[in-house]
Amino acid sequence: MKGLCVFSGQAHPSLATAICDNLGIDLSPTKFDRFSNDCLYVQLLESCREQDVFIIQPIVPPAQENLMELLLMMDAARGASARRVTAVMPHYAYARSDKKDAPRISITGRLVADMLSTAGANRVLTLTLHSEQVHGFFSVPVDHLNAGKVLAAHFMTKDLSNAVVVSPDLGNAKEASRFARMLKLNVALGRKQRISDDKVIIDTVVGDVKGRDCIVMDDEIATGSSILELLDRLRELGARRFYLACTHGLLTKNAVRKLTGAEDVIELVTTDSVPLVEEKKTPKLVQLPIAPLFADAISRIHKGESVSSLFQ
Amino acid sequence: MKGLCVFSGQAHPSLATAICDNLGIDLSPTKFDRFSNDCLYVQLLESCREQDVFIIQPIVPPAQENLMELLLMMDAARGASARRVTAVMPHYAYARSDKKDAPRISITGRLVADMLSTAGANRVLTLTLHSEQVHGFFSVPVDHLNAGKVLAAHFMTKDLSNAVVVSPDLGNAKEASRFARMLKLNVALGRKQRISDDKVIIDTVVGDVKGRDCIVMDDEIATGSSILELLDRLRELGARRFYLACTHGLLTKNAVRKLTGAEDVIELVTTDSVPLVEEKKTPKLVQLPIAPLFADAISRIHKGESVSSLFQ
Amino acid sequence: MKGLCVFSGQAHPSLATAICDNLGIDLSPTKFDRFSNDCLYVQLLESCREQDVFIIQPIVPPAQENLMELLLMMDAARGASARRVTAVMPHYAYARSDKKDAPRISITGRLVADMLSTAGANRVLTLTLHSEQVHGFFSVPVDHLNAGKVLAAHFMTKDLSNAVVVSPDLGNAKEASRFARMLKLNVALGRKQRISDDKVIIDTVVGDVKGRDCIVMDDEIATGSSILELLDRLRELGARRFYLACTHGLLTKNAVRKLTGAEDVIELVTTDSVPLVEEKKTPKLVQLPIAPLFADAISRIHKGESVSSLFQ
Amino acid sequence: MKGLCVFSGQAHPSLATAICDNLGIDLSPTKFDRFSNDCLYVQLLESCREQDVFIIQPIVPPAQENLMELLLMMDAARGASARRVTAVMPHYAYARSDKKDAPRISITGRLVADMLSTAGANRVLTLTLHSEQVHGFFSVPVDHLNAGKVLAAHFMTKDLSNAVVVSPDLGNAKEASRFARMLKLNVALGRKQRISDDKVIIDTVVGDVKGRDCIVMDDEIATGSSILELLDRLRELGARRFYLACTHGLLTKNAVRKLTGAEDVIELVTTDSVPLVEEKKTPKLVQLPIAPLFADAISRIHKGESVSSLFQ
């Protein structure tokens, strides 16, 4: 594809390679280094003058390192006269900081959006933001992909006659409901309550789950502790079996083991927007490849074709 | 209060006067005119050089006229060397345009936030935004007041032993749940579904409402048609009586009459963030005054005192 | 014309259609709606990714609605990855607010220019601004068309042996003189004086009009009251007959009837930069089509050809 | 006056000193130098941390040197943590470049306004801009003083029973008319026509001047050649005697001698906004001091008092 140039930071090189494979091009090489005072150094190793540059970097742990690396790469591309620089963030972790629910905090989802512009991003391509409003934090055009179809396609192959979609959080209710509608299912909702500084419980489940197969659906699962808490509650209410699903499977620490340990948990389904070390992968973990969706979007953006068809 | 200067647009002068009464100052006068080509003309009639200027203007119908008037007033204040200009918007209607749920639309909540900055707003003071994330659309500091306490105080005087809070929309679930917790009540949730371009139904109510007194809570009620739809559903499910509550009572057309017509609707409670013509006021309509809250906030902002205590 | 995309707001769709006819393309469709809280909703119904987008919207009554609609359309086009967005304003009404002739007012011509940039305008295409300096209010490139040639061509077909061009306002003197020179005529000038807040008289006419056919020339005629006042003065000074001409015929209320009622008024000539309802059209009213000029300009801008030849 | 700090560039130090005298403070010293490569060097020699800094510099010949010097001084004040920086330009020469009357030229009045902001100007204080619209070129607040009252006060001491105000240019018609009204006189207007690239003639005078004393009024007189051309025309039309008046007396080359050489020219009246070398001063030249007006404005701006009273 003429004039297209894809670079990758160090956050998720295998995804970047998969995207390039789908595009039928080579990933452009980059040199990464670190000064002895811990400052990052990045050099793009291919001319990007007048190129349509895409830089693939999900903001995953180590989040600060990966974010900063992305900023340096964009600045380098701009300074090297790229025609256009698109920040491709399969996971935009700072989207969770999207409101001011305590005094004197930063709405970091907006701050980082501004920093991306400062560093030279002309566009953003991302996947399933924590809330849809975060789209409005960016001053540059955003193509906001949704993994819903990818996840739904997976579940449609199963017997859902007895299933219900459960959201662990009221804040995610609308999104869960939309997913339920794709599967023609009902929805139930957990209600979180903060007990103390580091303890959250789910005190209520609104909706009927008795005897049902629950597809527990969230946008991001990290330690999985809310999900575990929800499972306990659902079991108390007589739920039968569980499918766990999310777009962004951070699955930090021993989350996979904890979540899939119980027998009534059938599957933990996620996309590969976040890299996962081999040893975390277990038979119950299903990683759906997201590279085809990103490759399609990048190709359309580069060629100036409509992307909106990808969203419907 | 030295150095403080409060102006009002034409959207809601009685609220502005009430705020000034609470502050113990006079509202500064403004001249409004319209050129024969329909362009607006505004002249601030009091020197605002080096003053701390607050301009009170909810974005209510006619929304475009009122927004534009606010922009002109801020631009005039800036050009007249105001030390600081705060846009006081008791209702920020464009907050509803907070996401891109269809291709090629404007996230107008962000666009208008940017326009306010362009016109000279140094700060924003507002009340119960449609979603909390809209706070992050502004590049200037925002003091985001919440009418929850005002509404809750009203309901706490009633017998709530049999009550439940009902949100007409999953998107408002978290906010409704927070309100329910203030009243120590459970929550139920309606799920909207769009049938055709101009027809929305509520196809499901998640949670238990049978035999209950329902406090139907929304951030804004305009024509009230979703609420009416919800009431039908709740009646089918055996709900007993209804209190209708919202922060922003737009109550356009004959909404008040339609909403309070039925006997099982006890009250329609709202703040006076939006002006209401006399003829719409009926015995079942309760308007809670919001001026004390705004006066308190303006006083603290002007004196540099903490505003966060107002939010807790 | 490849890569070109023309949308129209609701201000003047027939002009937009005429421009597209001249360009030999179809007008791209748009969906307009209004929320129940009076906020506008606009959806562009054709992909504008990487397109050269022109949005046609004169700022005519209802001026605030039309301006806001234009801003939303531009924001939508930018967010939808248009390659370039041009605001086409055949009439830019706010150009009249071009100076600070009273304390604490807004120079709204500049404010709106900044708002257009905020909303995503990369360029502006407009016609006969109230003063030439308004061009300098914009931070983006402006192509400023002039209807002088169109109007002059109309008058050149007449017997002008006894004619003089009369400007109703000294502020328009230079422009009237330029028009007079195109017709090889002399110029006379009315001098306005403000008697009270809502009363303007023309106290003097500088220059010789006795026994002459007067071509009264202004940039914009709205209610026509200054023109009527001028005609009285000219009649007192022995002028013979009158042609009334302007670029922007707002002709609000019953202006057409009032202006063309007298027998000594031969014609009222204007372009169709402003829409006019059918019932206002009378035999003495001549509307010169401006679409060919705009189509020519858009075509040249899109193809990167010089536009300056259109101005000479 | 506490916290006030006035610096002067090298354009017009005697005016700066006069302003400081009127304010009762000392002018703060500055060191000026020039590198051997012709680059300017400026050092402010008094701490301006948290000060309200005014920098006095009319943009007079050598215009580029003086403009650049002003920019450096503002940048130095900003970098030295001034609380506020006001550019005081008794003459803003680039205001003449206020429109695009030929293709591919710069509207330099706007460009320089932007440059002033770039260099750190928080406000502008200026006198009689070439056109009122130039006010709108600035994105920072402008206090736009007018020398009309100063000039009118001078003429009111004379016998004006037979006088008329004459503008040499239609573009200045409104301003001349306003001046005439202050003196309760009629107005006449010259019409300039460009014959060739470097030859302008005044082909018509609109209005009656026969037997009259003419007060020829312009905003700026440089070489005076248009005025000389106008005098010839007025003499042909039977005018009696001439007073020449302007706000900004640039009076380059031998303009004073040429303009005041004829016996029927009684006086050449100007303010001292522009410095004039001693040898140009002749008995017929009257320079009205402008320092009191600027000192009054600076004092009010510094103290936060209304400046609008100075304009009426």
Next chain:
Amino acid sequence: MKGLCVFSGQAHPSLATAICDNLGIDLSPTKFDRFSNDCLYVQLLESCREQDVFIIQPIVPPAQENLMELLLMMDAARGASARRVTAVMPHYAYARSDKKDAPRISITGRLVADMLSTAGANRVLTLTLHSEQVHGFFSVPVDHLNAGKVLAAHFMTKDLSNAVVVSPDLGNAKEASRFARMLKLNVALGRKQRISDDKVIIDTVVGDVKGRDCIVMDDEIATGSSILELLDRLRELGARRFYLACTHGLLTKNAVRKLTGAEDVIELVTTDSVPLVEEKKTPKLVQLPIAPLFADAISRIHKGESVSSLFQ
């Protein structure tokens, strides 16, 4: 000190405390947290409305974490209506990325300066930037302190009769020479040459060092490998003893032990701009306290007193 508010990030709390002790105020508390997806969370625990806020955070390892934390704190302070936010960076590590000495790299010293502005920094207070030009990377006022006097005062107590100042790098020649002049000593200069990607040698020493006590002076010492390389070269040239000095003692890994291991190395002198774990402190390591200098600067900035005296 009224209206002054000092916060500290987690990079160097003991320095922040020492600065506050010198100022005679308490450090304002902050809550630090980290979401399970590795995103940072910061809450300022004291009202900073209308306060003059200073946030102390050297950019030391972990550099990305510390930088990001600083950005969040500034954004929080701005959003909480601080009157002014000053980023206090005793060490600005990214200053080393100050030029483009390879294609397609970022001049990160400039990028981070822009990010600080984006996040809300109104001013910067820093110490001994890697090069003086980095001052010009910032668009906000910078107070650039220099530790030269502090270091020189230390050496002036010693017998320097036989000493010479040696810079390990030609790029630091001017700074070393300035330091030498403060001690009335001569200067010698090492010349670095890059042998391979990770190997730098010092191939030449320009200037006389035979039999001399060498004060090796650099702005920052991290691993110390260049210094070790220089010592070898100086020993070959007959130098006698060594004092090692730098402003920013990063002293990563086992740098202290390596540098002070040899007997001819008398002292390693640095300021405490960078935190150092206890176990790295050895008898030969001298840490000069920098808090008094910062406290003095903060006090002057807050009170609006001249800071320039601190630089001479």
Next chain:
Amino acid sequence: MKGLCVFSGQAHPSLATAICDNLGIDLSPTKFDRFSNDCLYVQLLESCREQDVFIIQPIVPPAQENLMELLLMMDAARGASARRVTAVMPHYAYARSDKKDAPRISITGRLVADMLSTAGANRVLTLTLHSEQVHGFFSVPVDHLNAGKVLAAHFMTKDLSNAVVVSPDLGNAKEASRFARMLKLNVALGRKQRISDDKVIIDTVVGDVKGRDCIVMDDEIATGSSILELLDRLRELGARRFYLACTHGLLTKNAVRKLTGAEDVIELVTTDSVPLVEEKKTPKLVQLPIAPLFADAISRIHKGESVSSLFQ
């Protein structure tokens, strides 16, 4: 070359012509004028709509005139819808103002960089900035050419067996060392000391020069007084013969004569980045043409080819 358009200011038209000759295109014509109030007027005489516009203008004496002319030309090109505007500055004189070495001065190298952006520069192409860090002053992409290879190629034809490169200033040490390495020579360094306000001496030369042929290398030579001072010092130290070399030969006043007057000065070598009047040219003066390097860079930038190869 399609779509390419090269204009020249008045600073160095012969260089512009040479560059165009190398590119095989015609220089686009420009009209320059000056109003009687000394304001500049510039009109580009060729359509630059959608063109890739390069404007060639070194900032040489008269520096302020030339800088301002460049700004006007860029503003005109932007306003005339150029697709991209590149400021080509073969000499960027204000780069010398790159640090704040005294209180209350402007870092003018940064200020002018910002002014270039304000006026519409999308890119900058320049040659051998006074310090490499100045690159970071620009917010737009900069292609920073280096004349080192051009100068080195000249010296490589000579017998350098006995030569040493001498820098007159420690601040230039690194650059001189890099040049020395290209010629495989050693380096020596003069150390400047400021004696009084207008007297600089070179008090030390670090490194060995006895009996050597010295290639004295600086980035810019203006009056040449430091060089003369250095020659005296080198002669005292027994240096044999001198070649003087610099990128930017400003050679003001009688610098050429003074520098080449002595017999032991063999040559004064410079590029033609700065125009030189004929009468200054002497047999010992060698001007190396820089046009091929600029033409190559412009061609690559225009075609989107890598420029980095020009730097190695």
